[in-house]
Amino acid sequence: MAEITMPKMNLPGTATTVSASAPLIAIENLSLYYGASKALKNISLGLGEKVVTAFIGPSGCGKSTLLRCLNRMNDLIDNVRIEGSCKIGGHDIYAKDVDAIELRKRVGMVFQKSNPFPKSIYENVAYGLRLHGMKAKSELDAVVEKSLRGAALWDEVKDRLHSSALGLSGGQQQRLCIARAIAIRPEIILMDEPASALDPLATARIEELILELKKEFTIVIVTHNMQQAARISDYTAFFYIGELIEFDTTAKIFTNPSKRQTEDYVTGRFG
Amino acid sequence: MGIHRGHKARPAEWLAEKFIFLVSLSAILMVLLIFLFVAREALPVLFGETNTALVQKPIPPDEVDKHSAAELEAYLEITPDQLARMSKETLRSLMDVKVEAQNDIPEEFRNDPDARINTTEWQYLLKAHQWSGYDKPEHIWQPVGQVKKFNIIPLFVGTLKVTLIGLFFAVPLAVGAAIYVSQLARPRTREILKPVIEMLSGIPSVVVGFFALLVMATVLQSIFHYQTRLNAFVAGIALGFAVIPVIFSIAEDALTSVPRAYTQGALALGASRWQTAWQIVLPAALPGVFAAAVLGFGRAIGETMIVLMVCSASVMSWSIFDSARSITTTIAAEMAEAVSGGPHYRILFLLGALLFAATFLSNMAGDFVIHRFKQKLEGKK
């Protein structure tokens, strides 16, 4: 990908040590099987609060699969079996009494390909709010506006809130999906290659947005774009064929990785 | 052989391609032929060339030349073909016979106003008429007897009644099942349920009719306690059985073709499976589901054997527990007794042509909606 000039921004002060003693998301010995094949192998990982963590690795390495474990979207596929534990805020999300729906309300997700509903822009953002029982028009209006502002989309759509979301450009659609996700105030936002289908300009806007959002949210992002990971994340985890190879601060991963495989990948020798 | 194009390079291949092309036109040809030949038998009614009046103004044999061929054909109830082959003498003697036959009509009929009516005229086909012996104008289909009454309104009412009962029963069940199978059931359950429900369409309608007649009619009567054992209600429910697989297949297909991205988006927001299906998937698939109902309607009004076996009396009534006679039933039951080329025969063909037109339109509408729907989902507008 061609280098693009990034707008000047206040880069966050990167933490130097990996996470505090009690991370927000604690993955322990997690393995995932599709039928008989093991797609994730004994992953252990702790992710901190209000930081951006990037999952990188060549395609098929399991980074998206792991991401989808965090809001149990893998439940929707038949034949998927999970071993080990994954705790959010100390609660095992795969425990018997956990309601996947309740979990997903609190762990939001933005997909690789923008997927606004075939409804109006307003209704797209309001949908999640209504699901959570918000009914009053004035309340809805206020949160929709705030969310759209939060996703840096308000100025572009404020005059056509009630026209179809499918009429927006790709980048706008993706920002709408982000607005939709943040409207219900999740604790964590999962992003699955959110900018891979966008042009460089739209990508830059999304990245800018992610840096703003991390002041309020914990963000986990999957990306195959290493520059992107370097630009926006505080921590980076490198995966290879279902295994976690290395997890450290982004600065360390990209400047001085401790594993040979990581170095080969981030320097572009394979992948 | 050089690298030339065209039929000179490979004549056999060229011929084969032309042949394949021509054969592929057969579907179009068949639709045209069906329309042409069903309408052809019905045309004389449309153009008012049939006459069923018992008492007609006799044409004296000497005045043969003053009348057009069409008038003579209707008067003598013969085909143009027969007229063309007839010699002057045969024609004359035929006309003598006709005049004599007219003179032989008993006096009491001659005075009956009904006997002068050509019952195949449009007003008698469509509008209520007060026949002698009746105390108010009525819509009557009664193709036998001295004065044959061909009012087609009772048949329309019967058809609509049975069809609507069938759809009322089938649409909620089939669409509900389509939602369940496509959105809520586990993938493995879906793999089993889908072919099982589609198997219902493999039961011949005569078997459904048989089942309704022998088993269902009795069961339903003991539940609802109505008077006539065989009625439009039973026929409608049985018809529903036949229509369910049609509606289910199309609706399920429409629901499945809604992109998974929508479903995932909603689930990721914390919507339940049902909320996703009802609030996101169903609205997106609505045109397809609507089309399923329209195509189900087309299938239902064309169904013959079920209604024929379960109820057939032609009474003009909207009550669902009365009997009803549909258009298809009428054609099936009466064609055998209708004289080939006679007015009754032609009106049955007219009914067939109307039925064809109705299903043609509902099919076109259904296909159009589905086509647009699929295009929209694929992002082409």
Added chain:
Amino acid sequence: MNTLTPSEYLPEKSADTTRFTRNFRAEKFDFWSFFFSGLTGAATWLIVAILATILLNIGINGWSAISWHFVSTIPKKDFFDANTTGVLPMIVGTSIRVIVMTIFVIPVGVITAIYLTEYAANTSLLTRIIRAAVNNLAGVPSIVFGLFGLGFFINFVGKNLDKILHNTDAVWGQPALVWASLTLAVMTLPVVIVATEESLKAIPAGLREASLALGATKLQTILRVVLPQALPGILTGGILAVSRAAGEVAPILFTGVAYYMASLPSHLSDQFMDLGYHVFVLSTQSPNIEQTRPILYATVLVLLILTFALNLVAVLIRSNIRKKMRSMH
């Protein structure tokens, strides 16, 4: 980019201080989701139950009434007598009319499907008209096919054939086996076209390209690479058409079926007896329905075995093809 700070433009943070420590149990039971999931599930299982009831009712009652004598006997004129009756001529009649139909419909249907998938430009007007015609043909009521058979095959083709052959008596210009078969062939044409097309589409484009790249002509590619691959699909189409046609009664009512015949049909211009029509006759014309009941059930069972078994096979092959196709994409 606007200059607001995040806390100003982001949605209010909830006052909830238990954030991050709250567990993920459902706050309240979602009654409506549960209710409607159950409702649609009930609709599904009701349909399955209806199907099961019909099949079991016929299977159990029919099985106890069926016998070898019953399926191998040519009945006397009074076929309502449970002791002497049989359905051999009906089985023969139904089978022959279906076989003759297959001979007409398979080539035409397969060739049309080949044109639609291999040759036609998908967007051309003609292709769209052909597709519309196929769809419409599939929706024409079966009784209208019966009228068409009478008006076209018998009154037009048959009568003119008699004229040309100088038959003094009507030979072809009357209901006959061949006309019933042809009528059914027109009716089942879309079934064959759609099934064949589906299986042709399921063949990967790479296969065709590989053949073409070796210098094969399009026709050679179709004949040697595409068609052999599509054979299961074509078979499905044929079976579906046969199973659909075997159970249809309305289209043959005026085109060839006979209430009773003392002997088996021996010529294409003969009339024939038919299982489906026989079911109709037995259930509506019987002088004593209680006495006819066993033979009626037995006849229905024979008809169901003939149509349903075929249909089951076709559905299985078809779902296999669909699975293959889905795994391809």
